[in-house]
Structures are given as structure tokens and as C-alpha cells.
Amino acid sequence: MTTSDDHVDPRITRSRQVVRQAALAELAEVGYGRFTVDSVSARCGVARSTIYRHWPDKLALIADAFETLNVQPGPGPRPADGSPGESPLDRVHRLLRHLAEVFQGSIFSACMPALIEGAERDAEVRDFLHRYSHQRRSALVAAIAAAIDAGELGADVDADLASLALSGPIIYRRVMTGEPFDPAQVGSLVALVLGTADESQGAGFTVSRRTSGG
Amino acid sequence: MTTSDDHVDPRITRSRQVVRQAALAELAEVGYGRFTVDSVSARCGVARSTIYRHWPDKLALIADAFETLNVQPGPGPRPADGSPGESPLDRVHRLLRHLAEVFQGSIFSACMPALIEGAERDAEVRDFLHRYSHQRRSALVAAIAAAIDAGELGADVDADLASLALSGPIIYRRVMTGEPFDPAQVGSLVALVLGTADESQGAGFTVSRRTSGG
Amino acid sequence: MTTSDDHVDPRITRSRQVVRQAALAELAEVGYGRFTVDSVSARCGVARSTIYRHWPDKLALIADAFETLNVQPGPGPRPADGSPGESPLDRVHRLLRHLAEVFQGSIFSACMPALIEGAERDAEVRDFLHRYSHQRRSALVAAIAAAIDAGELGADVDADLASLALSGPIIYRRVMTGEPFDPAQVGSLVALVLGTADESQGAGFTVSRRTSGG
Amino acid sequence: MTTSDDHVDPRITRSRQVVRQAALAELAEVGYGRFTVDSVSARCGVARSTIYRHWPDKLALIADAFETLNVQPGPGPRPADGSPGESPLDRVHRLLRHLAEVFQGSIFSACMPALIEGAERDAEVRDFLHRYSHQRRSALVAAIAAAIDAGELGADVDADLASLALSGPIIYRRVMTGEPFDPAQVGSLVALVLGTADESQGAGFTVSRRTSGG
């Protein structure tokens, strides 16, 4: 159906590709502050002028490179026929684990500070960052809502606020401390915020935390 | 103890002061990426060479300027004699509200992205950021622990994890979205994470959320 | 030999050209001590960074600029057929007159003090200066030797020493006094040093000084 | 009469003295171009501010330091009673030998290029240089004139021009070549220019060159 994008010079496609990759590698290696177009050029063997032909400026290149990172977790394992499949709460766990893992060493994580600073100055970067985080969190909100619908969570849970309380710690740890959030802690986090049992602790029952009526 | 003989040339004190202020203003205005020693110099009327006499380079200046921002919330209102004073849980609310307010328009908040990016490149900036967030969160953890001790919270609450789930959303909103966290939402957040009633909602009773054992 | 493939970007040629000119003008105007790359840049409209792209530093630029000054006197007038042409002694006169004229207001003369001081600090400048003076004086020595061979001068004349006694006064006057050597005095000088009659004094006969008696 | 020099604070005298010495040493060592007030200060232990208290600027210091170098050769050996003493021509030789020696490694010689360049820019330095060379050359001219009067030289010798032809080579060699003028060559030079026999060559008789012919 897409007869539109035909006749793109394959050299262009190729150039854009390798430059993007090199830009990401460069970003992850030396960071936003010391990111130079020269280095990218040298790294991938594409002339500086060519880079500037394809992207208006350094920031646009960075923003574009980031786009290629925007890989959200898939819809989860396709359940075998007849199997019960993934419950909404399972999905919440999976999404958060994925998020924690992403922030534990990926290129994306390495570029995160650059992204945040870039977002403050450049609309394109900002758009990307907001879109990215919105997409991720939307999926989480949806999973929480589904869990509520499914009766796994109480109806009084504010799905949006809960998604913040679940995502927040992972970003916080990446950005404000020297240690990323350990994916293994996701179970405890979910248990704390959503009041479910912490399966990772192997506890088979739930203690109602609120000792008194508050 | 004697205030003697730490005679610092008043010119130095004065220079350091005005430059730091100008640096902060500059950072908040144009950000880390476009921060220029020349601009700071022009802004405060102190010669570039003088700035370099006091700070080895741009980054050191930025890091130092940030230090002046490190204003933690005070110990809370001094209770009137005989009054019951602030409960640990009250203190949790207050700390979080303060955090949310800081991230809602202060210079510090404006410099946050710069800080985060700077932390990635410069050990001094990193130290400051980590120290800053550690101090804040320590206070929060202490307050939560006190609440547990006081029986306001269940003993099974992981104070550290809870503090992340409480602070995280505020940082998340500042850094990953266009909208900072509304301080008015702090009550709901605390209620969600710590399972207390949301006083800000005026609800007089607490519904135990955990409908089932999950 | 083939004029091929020494294709130099015309922009480079042009830049080097105008910068060199401006550098000379600047040198002549403000001298070595106050010579500024900025001023050269402003004078010729070539950016400072471009200048530094072509010369590693200020001194190299100065040395290079001087090279363009290295214009030695030509081989003298081509004698008309049948005419006797220039005698060796005539050539001595001509060379000295040229030297005196050069040191009387040319750019080269203006740059002389700069050159001398520069030579003391920088090998490249030194090389140029020594090479320059050597070339000039060699020509003079050759002419004197030819005059000896032609019997115009006595065989006991030390050509090298004589060339110094002839060139020296011209340099001396430029460098140690406020008044350059008057080219009109060249005749007297030659007469004094080489013992020839001073033709500029209208003396009608030549006493071949030391032809005998050696 | 000399109530003038009374009561100069010995600290001042001492400061001026050591600074001048240090300035000369510095000049001789690193030259005019890299001459630094800081270095002088460090070298002699006198504070920079003190130096600027005594000299208005760097050039004045340099010029003043040079003054201390202005040591002309003495009037020559006092003849023993009854001895014939120094002939005028002897004195010419002695003056030139002294000049050649000065230009062969003295501090003055080391500072020469700086002087020449400085003279081009600064009136004070210029005055000193011209005065210095004038004094020296006046003595030479006087000696030559005396030799003429004494009949050692022909009356047709232009004393001024001759002094240039004698001094010039020494300056030339210092300033335009890598090798200073060898004092041993002074005899040959005088013989060449003044037409006397070169005593250094062991010639036993003097041909009074141009006694006639005027």
C-alpha cells in the first residue's frame, strides 16, 4: 500500500542509519555535553557536511537518534490456547520490570540526562521525551485500570497516581542517585503501592497494613 | 569559636557572592547547555578573569552555585507549649509538600535538568546532586520510620521503598512531563502509598483496598 | 614538473595572501611588540580561527609574512648589444644603493627591528633573517671579488671583510640611530672602504689604490 | 652643592637596585618578548606592586635597566711618566676591540635585539639607544680625527663615515648573522677601512694610504 516512500536513494537511507547509530554510540559514550558532530562523522565515516544535509543541527540529530530507541515493551507473551494468559497485574509487573531494566545500563539510560537537559532547551527533544514517557505510562495506567476492572485491585485506586508512584522510583533512582532501581525490587514496589502481596517475597498471604483505621 | 583571623578579603566574598547569584540566574534562564561564563560576567559586572580566579572552570562554578541552592526544609513549626505538635505522618506530608513546591517554579527546579546532565559529566556536580537528594530523602525515611514507631503505619512498611514511591512521582513529573506535581495532590499520594486516609479528600473512613489476596 | 594536481583550494590561496599582506602592514604600523592576531584579522576581514588554521601561531605568521619581503635586487640592467655593460665595481655601487634605499622607508625596513627581536626568539624568523642577509651580502662579496679579478681593486682586498664594512654602516644607521643611511653617500663609502675615487664627488680620475705595494 | 641626594630611604635604593639587576638578568635570559614583570618580581623577591611603584610600566623598567649598562670604555691606560702613551690610532683599535668584545656575550649584547625593537616603540628606550651609540661613536670619531691631526691618517679621511665603516660591521654581525664579530679581526678591519697596515698580520711597515691625492 505504501507506494509513497519509494525512490528513496538507498544511500540516503544507509547514511541516515549509520549516522544515527554512531550518534547513539557517541552519546552513550561521551554524553550530551561532549557530543560532537565531528566525532560522529569520524565514527561512522560519513562526512560532516552530509550529516548537516540530513539533519538541520546537532540537536535534531540527537532527537532523531533517540527516536530509534523508543522501543516499548511488546504486548506480552501470546498465551497458548486454553492457557489463562497474563493477568493485568502480571502485566503491571512486567512493564515495570522492563522499565527498570531499561534504566539499568541501556543506551537509552546513558542518554537520559542528555535527554532531560535537551528537553529543557529544544522542543523536538522535549516532544520526544514527553511522548516517550507518556506512551510508557499510558500502558501502565491501562494495565492498572484493567486490574481494577478485573477486581485485582480496589476500585478506589487512582490508576494515574499509582502509575506515577510505580514509575517514579525507577526514574528517581536513575536520575538522583548513583544506583539504578533494581528490577528485583519491582515486586516489593508493586506490593507497597498497590497493596498486593509481594510475590517476590514468597509470602502467601496479605497483611493488612493499616493497623488502625487511620 | 573565636571569630578571629579568618580575615577574608571582602572583595573576594563579594565577588564570589554576586557571581554565584548571576550564575544561578543564568542557569535558570538559558540552562546548562547555553550557560556561558561571558554571560555571567556581563550579568554581574565581574570580569571573566576574576571568575576564573575563583573557580577553575565553568563546571566548578556551576557546581558551586548549586550548593547555594541546597536549602532543606526546616524542622517544622515549633509547637506551642502544651500543644501536641506535629505527628510523624504530618511531617511526611509537610516534607513532600515542600518538595513538590520546590519543583514548581523555584530556581532549583529550573536548574534541575542542568544539574542532572551536569552530574553525568562532573563528579562535583554529581556529588552535590546525590548529597542533596540523599539529605531530603533521609529526612523522609526518618519521618516514615517514626510514623511506624508511633503506630501510625504498619510495621511491614519498607520506609526506604516508601520514600521512593513518594518522592519519585514528584521528580518524575518535573523531569519526564511538562507538568510538575501539584502539591495539592500530596495527600492523595501519601494515602495511596502508605494506605492512610486521604485527608485532603475529606473522606472520613478508609476502605481497605486489597479486595482480595491477589 | 607537470603542473597537475597541486590543486590548492583558491580560498586557501586567497586567505593566505590577504592575511600575509595584512600582517606586514600591521607589523610595519605597530611593530612586533604590539602585533596582534586580532588586528590582522580585523584588518583583512579574515576570521581569527582561519588565521590559526593556516599558521600555528603568531610567530609563524610573522615569519611567513617576512618571507614575502625577501626581494633581492635583480641582476642589473641588461646591457645594450655592443655596450660595455656594468662593471663589477658599478655593481657594488648598485647593490649598496639598493640596500640603502631598502632601509630608507620600505616595509621591510619598518619590520627590521621586529625581525631582529623575533630572530632572537624564534628559529624560523632567525633563519629567515640570516638567510636574507646572507643572500644580499653574498652578492656583494661576489661583486667585490669580480672587481678584484677585473683589476679594479687590489688583490689584497678581503672581499668578505669589505662587504661588511660596506653593508655595516647602512644597517648601523637604521638600527642604532634615528637617521637611515643616505643612498647618496654610497659613493663616498665605497671610495673610503675600497680606496677608489669617489665618483659622486666629481673626481675625474681613479687612483687604483693598492694595486702596487701589497 | 649636592644637597640633592640626601635622605633617600635605603629601602627604595635597595629595591631599585635589585629589581634592575633582576630585570637585566631576565632580559638576557628570556629576551624582550617573554620578559615578564612577574618573573622579575619572583627573581628578586620584590613584590610586583613595589616594582610598579618605582617604574610606571614594564618598558620604563627595561629602559632604566639598560641605563645601568651604559658603560663606555675608559680613557685608556694612563701612560707612565715619560712613556709615549697611546697613539690616536691605537685608541681607535682599542675602542673597536672593546665594542667587538661587548657584542660578544655581554648582557648588553643579549639585550641588543630587545633594545632595537623597544627603541622602535618607546621614546625612552630610543633615546637611550641613540645616546649610547652616539657616545661610543663620538669617541671613535674623535680618535680618528686625532689620528688625522697627528698625521697617522690622510687628511681626506671622513672621520664620521670611517667610524660608521668601522662600527657597522660589528653591529651587522651581531644583528644580521649568527656569529658576532671576532675582536681579533679588528686589526684587519682598521687596515681595510683606514688603509693602514694590518699590524695583526705582522706587517712591519705602514703605508700611509691617501696622504696625497686629496
Add this chain to the structure above:
DNA sequence: CGCTAACCGAGACGGTACGTCCCGTCTTTAC
């Protein structure tokens, strides 16, 4: 023998120029 005035050291300060690095534009050349 003590006081006062000056000199001195220390060094902060505003400047100017240096030489470096990188940006984003624009020209030239080569494929």
C-alpha cells in the same frame, strides 16, 4: 625610645590577547 609616615608584600581586580575547539554555513572538487 616611641610614633608616624613611608615603604613594602600580598594579591584581588578589570582588561586584552592568546591559542584551542567546535558549530553550522558555504564553496570547491571529484566521482
Add this chain to the structure above:
DNA sequence: GTAAAGACGGGACGTACCGTCTCGGTTAGCG
């Protein structure tokens, strides 16, 4: 005729000195 190569103008960096200035501390020499 288009893409690589790279020259160019520009701007900020961090360094080195300049010459000015303001401080206390010291020291000379008069009272």
C-alpha cells in the same frame, strides 16, 4: 549533478600577563 571534503566566520573556552587598586605589616628616622 550530487556527495564528500573541508575552508570559513563565529563564539566560547581557559591561560597568561598587564597595570591599577586596596589592604595590613614593617621599618626608617624624627621628635
